[in-house]
Amino acid sequence: MRDKYGYGPFPGVKNRITDPAPPPSPRKSPLVGVGVMVVKGSKILLGKRKGAHGAGEYAFPGGHLEHMESAEDCIRRELAEECGIEVCNIRFQYCANVRKYAPRHYVHLGFTADWKSGEPQTLEPDKCEGWAWYGELELPQPLFEFARMGLDSMTGLRPFQER
Numbered sequence: 001m002r003d004k005y006g007y008g009p010f011p012g013v014k015n016r017i018t019d020p021a022p023p024p025s026p027r028k029s030p031l032v033g034v035g036v037m038v039v040k041g042s043k044i045l046l047g048k049r050k051g052a053h054g055a056g057e058y059a060f061p062g063g064h065l066e067h068m069e070s071a072e073d074c075i076r077r078e079l080a081e082e083c084g085i086e087v088c089n090i091r092f093q094y095c096a097n098v099r100k101y102a103p104r105h106y107v108h109l110g111f112t113a114d115w116k117s118g119e120p121q122t123l124e125p126d127k128c129e130g131w132a133w134y135g136e137l138e139l140p141q142p143l144f145e146f147a148r149m150g151l152d153s154m155t156g157l158r159p160f161q162e163r
Helices: 071-082 145-154
Strands: 031-040 043-049 062-064 086-098 106-117 128-135 160-162
Touching: 031 071, 031 086, 031 145, 062 071, 071 086, 071 106, 086 145, 106 145
Parallel strands: 031 106, 086 160
Antiparallel strands: 031 043, 031 062, 043 128, 086 106
């Protein structure tokens, strides 16, 4: 029997009209994540994650790089969306291949930037419990893996990390 377009039957081939589509397969390539350690004097900005991988862990602001977006534009967009602050002097810190949160797989670009203006606000309460500034000796625990890598890269030259 032919389909409504006049094709078929083809032995062993499912009918694209009457047979249901298979469920989507898990993502086969990594996502690109961008995070930024915002520095204000001797303190850094961290927020407690909610509702996703790393829930309950403290992280820097950041998110997914969108198609054709520059890393700097991504940083500025994510900061505006997540906490409403502005930064300047954005610097590359590290690149990492992260599989710790499997089945999620990320290539992560870590940056550092200086705080410019605005007080951190919780603009995405479904993703973050709140933002606060922390000194080096008062860092909250547990730290999100990407934040840990950013802090580790400050202590030595580690432009690429595998975790």
